[in-house]
Amino acid sequence: MQPKTLFFVIALVIVAFIGANSLYIVSEYQRGVSLRLGKLANADIQPGLHVKIPFVDQVRLFDARILTLDTRPERFLTVEKKSMEVDSFTKWRILDVGKYYTATNGEEQRADRLLAQRVNEGLRNQFAQRSLQEVVSGERDLLMVELVEQLNEFTKSSLGVEIIDVRVKKIDLPGTLSDAVFQRMRAEREREARELRSKGREQAEIIRADADRQKAVIEAQAYRDAELLRGEGDAKATATYADAYNKDPEFYAFQRSLTAYKSSFNSKDDIMLVDPDSDFFRYLNDATGK
Amino acid sequence: MAWNEPGGNKDKDPWGGNRGNQNDGPPDLDELFKNLQDKLNGLFGGKGGSGSGKGSEGGFNGFVIGLLIAVILVGYGLAGFGVVNEQERAVVLRLGKFHDTLGPGLRWNPRLVDQVFRVNVTKVEEWSTTQQMLTQDLNIVDISISTQFIINDARDYVLNVRDPKTSLQQAANSALRHVAGSTVMHEVLTEGREQVAIEIRSRLQSYLDNYSTGIEIVTVNVEESNPPSEVQAAFDDVIKAREDEERFKNEAQTYANGIIPEARGMAQRMIEEATAYKERVIAKADGEAQRFEFLLAEYKKSPEVTRERMYLDAVQEVMENSSKVMIDVEGGNNMLYLPLDKIVGQGASSNERSRMTNSEVSDLADQILQDLIDRGKVNTSRRSTNSRGGIR
Numbered sequence: 141m142q143p144k145t146l147f148f149v150i151a152l153v154i155v156a157f158i159g160a161n162s163l164y165i166v167s168e169y170q171r172g173v174s175l176r177l178g179k180l181a182n183a184d185i186q187p188g189l190h191v192k193i194p195f196v197d198q199v200r201l202f203d204a205r206i207l208t209l210d211t212r213p214e215r216f217l218t219v220e221k222k223s224m225e226v227d228s229f230t231k232w233r234i235l236d237v238g239k240y241y242t243a244t245n246g247e248e249q250r251a252d253r254l255l256a257q258r259v260n261e262g263l264r265n266q267f268a269q270r271s272l273q274e275v276v277s278g279e280r281d282l283l284m285v286e287l288v289e290q291l292n293e294f295t296k297s298s299l300g301v302e303i304i305d306v307r308v309k310k311i312d313l314p315g316t317l318s319d320a321v322f323q324r325m326r327a328e329r330e331r332e333a334r335e336l337r338s339k340g341r342e343q344a345e346i347i348r349a350d351a352d353r354q355k356a357v358i359e360a361q362a363y364r365d366a367e368l369l370r371g372e373g374d375a376k377a378t379a380t381y382a383d384a385y386n387k388d389p390e391f392y393a394f395q396r397s398l399t400a401y402k403s404s405f406n407s408k409d410d411i412m413l414v415d416p417d418s419d420f421f422r423y424l425n426d427a428t429g430k
Numbered sequence: 431m432a433w434n435e436p437g438g439n440k441d442k443d444p445w446g447g448n449r450g451n452q453n454d455g456p457p458d459l460d461e462l463f464k465n466l467q468d469k470l471n472g473l474f475g476g477k478g479g480s481g482s483g484k485g486s487e488g489g490f491n492g493f494v495i496g497l498l499i500a501v502i503l504v505g506y507g508l509a510g511f512g513v514v515n516e517q518e519r520a521v522v523l524r525l526g527k528f529h530d531t532l533g534p535g536l537r538w539n540p541r542l543v544d545q546v547f548r549v550n551v552t553k554v555e556e557w558s559t560t561q562q563m564l565t566q567d568l569n570i571v572d573i574s575i576s577t578q579f580i581i582n583d584a585r586d587y588v589l590n591v592r593d594p595k596t597s598l599q600q601a602a603n604s605a606l607r608h609v610a611g612s613t614v615m616h617e618v619l620t621e622g623r624e625q626v627a628i629e630i631r632s633r634l635q636s637y638l639d640n641y642s643t644g645i646e647i648v649t650v651n652v653e654e655s656n657p658p659s660e661v662q663a664a665f666d667d668v669i670k671a672r673e674d675e676e677r678f679k680n681e682a683q684t685y686a687n688g689i690i691p692e693a694r695g696m697a698q699r700m701i702e703e704a705t706a707y708k709e710r711v712i713a714k715a716d717g718e719a720q721r722f723e724f725l726l727a728e729y730k731k732s733p734e735v736t737r738e739r740m741y742l743d744a745v746q747e748v749m750e751n752s753s754k755v756m757i758d759v760e761g762g763n764n765m766l767y768l769p770l771d772k773i774v775g776q777g778a779s780s781n782e783r784s785r786m787t788n789s790e791v792s793d794l795a796d797q798i799l800q801d802l803i804d805r806g807k808v809n810t811s812r813r814s815t816n817s818r819g820g821i822r
Contacts, residue, residue, distance in 0.1 A: 145491045165526040167545065169589045189525040206591045206641050208600065229600045231641060276611040277566040304641060307604035311564065321570050322660045329664035333671035340675030344682035351686030355693035362697030366704030373708025377715030384719035388726055394737065395725065398744035410752040411770060420745045 161194035171237045172201040173246075183238030200246045206233045206304055207248075211256045213312065216267040218275060222317060226267070227310040230259050232295070232303050239300025251301065258294060259306060262287045276311065284308075510540040517552040519584040531585050549584040554648055557599060562658060563607050569615035570661075574653040575606055575630065579645050586644030594643040598634075601641075605633040615657075623652045 165188070166172050172185040175198045185199070192199060213227040232255060234240045244251040266283050267275060275283070287306050295301045313321065385392040405412065416424065513536055514520045520532040523545040539546050558576035565571055579598065581587045591597050609629045613622055631650035638645050657665045729736045755768065786794070 148491075148495075167526045168523050168528040170526075187523075187526045187528070203592055205589065206597075208593070208597060210600070229604075231597070273568060276564045276568065280608050280611060305637070307601065307637070308607065309600055309603045310561070310607070313564075313570075318570065321564075321568065322658070325569050325657065325661045326664040329661065329668050333664075333668045336668070336671040336675045337678075340671075340678035343675075344678040347679065347682035347686050351682075351689050354686075355689050358690070358693040358697045359700075362700040366700040369701070369704035369708045370711075373704075373711040376708075377711045380712070380715040380719045384722045384726075387723065388729075391726060391729055391733075392722065395722070395740065398740055402744055402747050405748045405752040407751065408753050412749070412752050412754050414749075414754050414756045416756055420742075420749075 158194055162191055163189065164192060164199055165189050166201060169203065169205050170201045171204040171234060172199055173237055173241045174199045180238060180241070183241075185237075200241065202234055202237065202240065202246060203248075204234055206231050209252050209255050209259070211260070213310065214260050214263070216264050218267055218272045219269060220271055222272050223314055224272070224317070225310075225312040225314070226263065226308055227312075228259070228263060228306060228308045230255060230303060231305040231307075232301050234300060235296060235302040236300030239298075241300075243299045251299065254299060255295065255301065255303075258291055259287075262291055263306070280308070506541060510538050510544075512537050512539065512546065514548070517550050518548050519551050521547040521549060521584050521588045523547075528585065528589065547584075547588045549581055549587055551581050551584055554578050554580050557595075557602070558653065559599070559603065559606075560654075561603065561606060563610045565610055565615040565618050566612055567614045570658050571610065571615060571618055571655055572658050573606065573610060573618070573655045575602070575627070575650060576653050577602055577631075577634070577650045578648040580648055581644055582646040583644035586642045588644075590642040590644065594645055597641060597643060598638060598645055601637040602630075602634050605630050605637060608633060619655050619657065623655055626655075627652045 166185050168187045170187065173180060174182040174185060174192060176193075176196060181197065190199075209230040209232060211228065211230075213225045215223055215225050217223050240246075240251070244254065266287050270279060270283065284306055288303050291303045291306070295303055312318075404410075414421070512520075514532050514534050516534045518534070520537060520539075522529040522532060522537075522539055525543060526545075529544070537546075556576060556578045558574065560572065560574040562570060562572050577598075587594055609626050610618060612629075613626055616622075618626060627650045630652075631647050634650065635647045638647070656662070
């Protein structure tokens with residue numbers, strides 16, 4: 141290759157190099173600042189193709205999308221001095237690019253640190269005014285809205301950053317507190333179990349007692365009816381006897397007594413002292429019975 | 431000094447190559463190439479390079495470079511082609527600025543000028559998580575949810591939020607906790623699950639819309655919600671207690687179902703027995719009364735004789751069967767010695783033969799048998815629910 145061609149190629153490369161350094165593209169999801177010799181020249185470069193003076197101008201580009209600050213869980217105290225570990229995240233985005241650059245030198249980590257400090261402080265205050273119950277359930281939204289407002293007052297003016305949202309991802313109770321909750325849950329369950337079993341036994345007793353009662357009633361009524369029947373029988377029998385025996389009461393007495401004597405004295409163990417003068421022996425002493 | 435100024439600078443023109451008279455007598459072929467090269471140079475060299483008809487090696491080099499450039503251009507053009515398939519959309523930034531969202535089909539986006547992001551807008555993705563959290567009544571539960579989502583706005587998805595999927599996960603965790611924290615444990619564990627899922631979905635969607643992530647939540651499901659393992663035993667015991675409650679009631683009902691029919695049976699028997707007694711007594715009375723009346727009728731026919739006969743029969747029987755001591759009390763001594771125990775003993779020993787009737791024997795046998803059964807010495811197959819069984 142001839143030297144002139146070489147020059148040509150080298151010159152081409154140099155021009156390309158310079159060209160590359162004088163053009164830059166800012167994407168739709170970015171914003172930027174340009175610095176001339178260290179000082180801010182353009183504080184908010186919009187998306188598109190732009191020209192700069194190579195080597196003299198320096199352009200810093202930042203992510204203009206909504207970014208997430210996800211800090212480590214922090215320990216907070218409620219108004220009742222109950223401690224818990226809270227893991228939250230913050231959604232933020234750059235609002236004023238120039239201010240942002242000034243405050244953080246364009247380092248996102250620095251921005252994260254500054255924000256995290258403020259967010260944690262804000263959360264701490266919010267938690268300290270509320271009870272555990274309120275934090276967990278009732279006022280979550282309110283808590284967040286207040287917090288975001290407060291944070292924005294500071295971040296917009298000092299950092300050029302807008303806080304979109306602060307949300308709690310996780311609340312962890314320390315061991316002692318969660319143990320206490322478990323204990324309470326167990327106790328509540330035990331109470332419920334006991335109640336159920338007692339109710340069951342109570343119902344069972346009622347059923348049994350009612351059955352016993354019914355049994356007693358049935359038996360009593362049956363006994364009564366049986367006695368009535370027996371009574372009727374006895375009455376009828378007595379009437380029958382009376383009717384018959386009244387036809388000749390004396391004869392009845394006679395005949396009945398004889399039967400009684402026969403069955404009363406029917407064993408050799410019975411001893412009778414007999415008087416020979418009795419009517420039975422009248423023929424014993426005298427053939428004519430006198 | 432410009433390249434194309436009249437004067438001696440022509441040969442310093444790098445674009446046009448050396449136009450100096452350095453080479454003599456170029457071949458005709460070279461002439462052809464030179465013309466071609468001149469034309470190319472005309473395209474690129476601008477003001478310079480036209481008009482010079484002198485071919486040179488530099489011209490040859492210029493031609494090669496021109497060809498190279500042409501090849502690069504064509505390659506560059508071809509490289510800009512692409513296809514957006516049915517499930518995707520392509521978000522195009524031209525020179526940084528948002529240009530368009532392209533639908534399915536062929537597209538051409540020159541490299542370096544256009545930045546293309548391809549986003550799948552039809553695939554339904556899923557994410558699930560299991561977490562432990564506090565409910566409204568400060569109880570702890572374990573909940574598993576799964577959520578299905580789809581990207582419905584490609585531009586928002588690409589341009590508004592950094593890492594939208596992670597944002598979704600964080601927002602979901604937060605929504606889950608918020609909703610669980612506003613519901614009592616009993617609801618969370620049982621009937622309220624669906625309501626919880628609905629609320630999580632709407633809350634999550636509102637968060638995502640607040641950030642304009644371009645993600646749409648298709649469904650949220652509560653897969654599981656359980657008490658934490660530390661208290662699972664106590665919860666299980668409640669279930670057992672419910673079962674116990676039923677069991678107690680059932681046992682009592684069984685008892686009742688057994689005892690009342692038994693009582694009714696017993697009652698029936700009592701009535702039957704009483705009726706039997708009544709019948710028996712009445713029949714006996716009828717019988718005896720009738721017997722008496724017969725006897726009476728006969729007696730009336732000849733009373734004295736009958737009376738005498740009956741009397742003597744009776745007394746005879748009495749005398750026969752008992753021990754007698756005849757005492758003449760009137761004419762006797764005032765003191766009389768009667769060894770009664772000796773008399774009784776003699777009387778009993780002289781009548782040792784048993785005087786039992788058949789029914790008395792069988793009664794005795796029954797009693798012995800019952801006694802042996804009670805002592806467990808004899809097995810009897812005679813079993814009946816009737817307690818006054820068949821031993822009669």
